[in-house]
Amino acid sequence: MHRVAPTTDTPIRQDGLRAHNLSLTFQQIVDARQAPISRSELAAGTGLTRPTISRIVDELLGAGLIVEAEPARSGNSGRPRVGLGLARTGPAGLGLDIRTGVLSACVVDLTGAVRHLDFAAHTGRDVPPADTLNSLAAMARKAIAAAAAEDLTVVGATFAAPGPVRDGSLVRFAPALGWRDVDAGTELGALISAPVVVGNDVALATLGELYAGAADLRSFVCVSGEFDIGAGVVLDGSPQRGSRGHLGHVMVDSTGPACACGATGCLQSYAGLREILAAAGGDDSAPAPAVAIDEMVSAGSPAILTALDRAAGALGVAVSALLNLVEVDTVLLGGSYSLLASWLTEGVEREIRARVLSDRWAPVQVRPAPLGPDAAVIGAALSSIDQVRRDPNRWLARAQP
Known part of the structure; x- marks a missing residue:
């Protein structure tokens, strides 16, 4: 007797389909960051109907994730083209970094623009890990306050560590700092009362340079x-x-x-x-x-x-x-x-x-x-805002009254 293998395909619920289409549409706007994209271009790029695109765009506009650009005519007649771009208020990402002699903190908005960049001296191996993390936490709190003053809400923080990292939190070995098995993510998260992801500084610097160029x-x-x-x-x-x-x-x-x-x-x-x-x-x-x-x-x-x-x-x-x-x-x-x-x-x-x-x-x-010494902290901030770029539904759920 042959047993029928259970299917791995499951139907998509209506709310899941809505979230998928919203993410798909938003990603088109993110990818078109060099120039605003129109509703008709969104419909062509996603394969969704114009009414569906209109509903999604209205939802993204209402959540403050996108804005309408000034209307522009493509010819001498016809309706002006209204482009859509990412908002410069709303969600923001926070990056933290240690490099030779310096601690740094950075905030980027949804467009990837740097809105806050701050530095503090650091003497390296002579500073105990707890003291360094306390200093980074103080810079993080200052950056979050500076973001709030510009109508930005920090949705995530990433720390660029100079060494191999495990589980997005534990710095296994950072010889230049004298660190071994320092759970920087957990400790920083407790200090600023928000989750902190830890990544390798070179990987995050490369991400920053990719975006810049x-x-x-x-x-x-x-x-x-x-x-x-x-x-x-x-x-x-x-x-x-x-x-x-x-x-x-x-x-x-x-x-x-x-x-x-x-x-x-x-x-x-x-x-x-x-x-x-x-x-x-x-x-x-x-x-x-x-x-x-x-x-x-x-x-x-x-x-x-x-x-x-x-x-x-x-x-x-x-x-x-x-x-x-x-x-x-x-x-x-x-x-x-x-x-x-x-x-x-x-x-x-x-x-x-x-x-x-x-x-x-x-x-x-x-x-x-292009970014040079600032690449890691900018890349860390970009990594933090990437969660909204990839899944705007989280922000929409947060923005619900």
Whole structure:
């Protein structure tokens, strides 16, 4: 006797269909952020009827998620075209970040525009984790208040941690901070009385750079030089979230010095910001090593130029290994590397030309990242607002009287 396998298909309830169509329509408006989109274009893009689109648009307008642009005529006659765009009031995302010498907090609105950006000094390993989290919480509360003053409601917070993260909360290891198994998400959430998601800083910086350069960047590698050297990969507009990104621990010289990770000859030993300073005889404990490097260059130090060229060559070797595995046409020098791009780009490109097979017919461009050191905190804020972008029904349910 044959048993009939239970079906996995279930009918969509009316309320589920409504939520689906609303999300589908809203996503069209989100994706059209370069220019307002009309109701007729929404109907064509979604396949929904004009009456359905009108009802959904009215609902989104009433919830304050979208606004109507000024009417524009497409010709000399006919009704003017009324475009729809994302609102600049209503839901907002909060990002928090630690980078070399600095804590930062950022708020973005639904359009992705930065509405608040704040910084505070941080001395790194000398500060206990609890004190650092308290400082970040104070900045978060200030940012939430600043958002409220502009008629924005923070719907989520994301902390960009300089190290691997587990379960969106636990920072497994952040050597530059002296952190090991710090449950930053739970502790920050308790301090600000709101959920906090923790993500890797390099992954969030890559997300920020993708959004900032969305018009012309579809596939790229973002190499970030802050505490540790990391790399994020974007292919055809999609961040590759499964990649670990620990570029700093790719071996570039088997006979090289020992690394803090336990291996030898790691990229970090040659191209880390503090390692560059140390190689040039500078103060590798400087609170802002990128600034210290720039000051040594401005002072005409030949040692720092030699150290930078050495770093660029090592960085080029590691990036070339990555480019032989993934097909991209752009390498962004992100984080503090963006501030040093004038001295790193040539050396990185030299190694790419010599080592990357596809560069012979598809040259790879190396350039400074648009957001630079602010990319991680902006990416964290964008990640927070993404929950509304992907599912506006949550905001609508919240906005119901």
